[in-house]
Amino acid sequence: MHNKEYKAGIYIHIPFCHAKCIYCDFYSVADRNNEIPEFIDLICKEIDLFFVENEAPWNFDTLFFGGGTPSLLESSAIEKILNTLNKYLDLSNIKEFTVETNPGEVEYNRLKDFLSIGVNRLSLGFQSFDDKLLSFLGRLHSSKDCISTYKNARKAGFTNINADLIFDIPGQTIERWEQDLKTLVELDPEHISTYSLTVEKQTNLFKLVKAGRVTMPSETIDISMYTHSLDFLKQKKYLQYEISNHSKEGYTCKHNLHYWKNDPYISFGPSAHSYDMKKRWWNINNLNQYSSSIKNNKLPIQEEEVLTNIDHFNELIFNGLRMQDGVEVKKIEKYYNDSIIDYIELNMKKWNGLNYENGFFFLDDNARLLADEIAADLFI
Numbered sequence: 001m002h003n004k005e006y007k008a009g010i011y012i013h014i015p016f017c018h019a020k021c022i023y024c025d026f027y028s029v030a031d032r033n034n035e036i037p038e039f040i041d042l043i044c045k046e047i048d049l050f051f052v053e054n055e056a057p058w059n060f061d062t063l064f065f066g067g068g069t070p071s072l073l074e075s076s077a078i079e080k081i082l083n084t085l086n087k088y089l090d091l092s093n094i095k096e097f098t099v100e101t102n103p104g105e106v107e108y109n110r111l112k113d114f115l116s117i118g119v120n121r122l123s124l125g126f127q128s129f130d131d132k133l134l135s136f137l138g139r140l141h142s143s144k145d146c147i148s149t150y151k152n153a154r155k156a157g158f159t160n161i162n163a164d165l166i167f168d169i170p171g172q173t174i175e176r177w178e179q180d181l182k183t184l185v186e187l188d189p190e191h192i193s194t195y196s197l198t199v200e201k202q203t204n205l206f207k208l209v210k211a212g213r214v215t216m217p218s219e220t221i222d223i224s225m226y227t228h229s230l231d232f233l234k235q236k237k238y239l240q241y242e243i244s245n246h247s248k249e250g251y252t253c254k255h256n257l258h259y260w261k262n263d264p265y266i267s268f269g270p271s272a273h274s275y276d277m278k279k280r281w282w283n284i285n286n287l288n289q290y291s292s293s294i295k296n297n298k299l300p301i302q303e304e305e306v307l308t309n310i311d312h313f314n315e316l317i318f319n320g321l322r323m324q325d326g327v328e329v330k331k332i333e334k335y336y337n338d339s340i341i342d343y344i345e346l347n348m349k350k351w352n353g354l355n356y357e358n359g360f361f362f363l364d365d366n367a368r369l370l371a372d373e374i375a376a377d378l379f380i
Contacts, residue, residue, distance in 0.1 A: 010267070012064070016036055163187070
């Protein structure tokens with residue numbers, strides 16, 4: 001789809017970590033940081049290989065380095081990747097350039113260097129201000145590290161900072177969650193992401209729960225923590241624009257909005273997913289196999305999936321209902337054979353909190369808690 005009107009994002013996956021957190025199901029490797037220099041060369045070669053075979057004719061306005069722990073990279077390594085991308089893409093329209101960062105693992109000078117090469121947004125993985133809970137999660141940092149890294153980021157000159165917090169952690173009381181939110185709001189970041197701890201297969205947490213060594217909190221506690229964060233952050237002028245994301249006015253995460261709005265994006269690195277509005281494809285989620293493929297001058301694609309009209313419709317519903325703005329009718333009506341308005345109105349009678357207004361259908365704050373369930377019911 002050759003259209004510069006479409007805004008798009010670029011994602012770079014850096015899989016290296018000092019240690020693997022018990023809940024994390026993103027692809028990462030621990031204790032292999034010595035391989036980072038070679039990996040940078042590999043990811044640059046992947047970019048070269050991709051553009052020999054493909055075009056990306058969109059207006060790229062976001063760039064996101066995720067992981068793993070991309071802040072383990074020196075600014076010169078990030079710059080090398082930027083220079084490679086610049087050979088093929090116009091990066092002059094990048095409005096938001098995010099690097100994920102772990103507290104206590106990045107020094108002030110490196111943060112300054114990041115800013116100097118164009119990084120203008122940090123995403124800090126605080127997760128909690130309770131050292132016991134951090135230890136349970138497998139995080140290597142302390143509450144003090146959260147504060148000091150945040151202050152260093154401000155001192156370095158960052159004016160757009162996100163911080164992640166997790167709730168529904170075994171052993172976490174509602175009072176403790178309330179205190180974490182208060183502590184974070186006092187720091188005054190522009191953006192806050194709050195995630196309920198989920199038990200994903202292939203994680204150590206899954207094994208612990210399955211073995212009966214860890215018991216997850218009840219659904220009642222989960223809902224109570226979610227609704228408290230919603231009310232508290234709203235009171236503090238943070239807008240909930242997606243089910244897990246809250247921002248001050250003008251500071252929504254533009255990159256993640258590309259995912260939720262089904263805009264195109266291209267990604268590089270092991271396990272990275274891409275989407276060109278017709279198909280999705282994803283890379284091998286194994287660093288050794290990823291490396292071997294690129295050294296053999298072959299793109300490290302594991303699989304691709306051509307999307308049907310039904311796939312497009314269902315994905316727009318699923319992602320859209322998680323957002324405050326909801327689903328734009330004109331985006332989905334081309335994938336639906338009958339009257340989409342009739343279909344929405346029929347479901348509005350069934351689901352209290354599902355609304356239609358000004359060309360969008362959306363969920364109110366309370367119904368958004370059931371977004372996944374309602375979306376599944378609307379699938380065709």
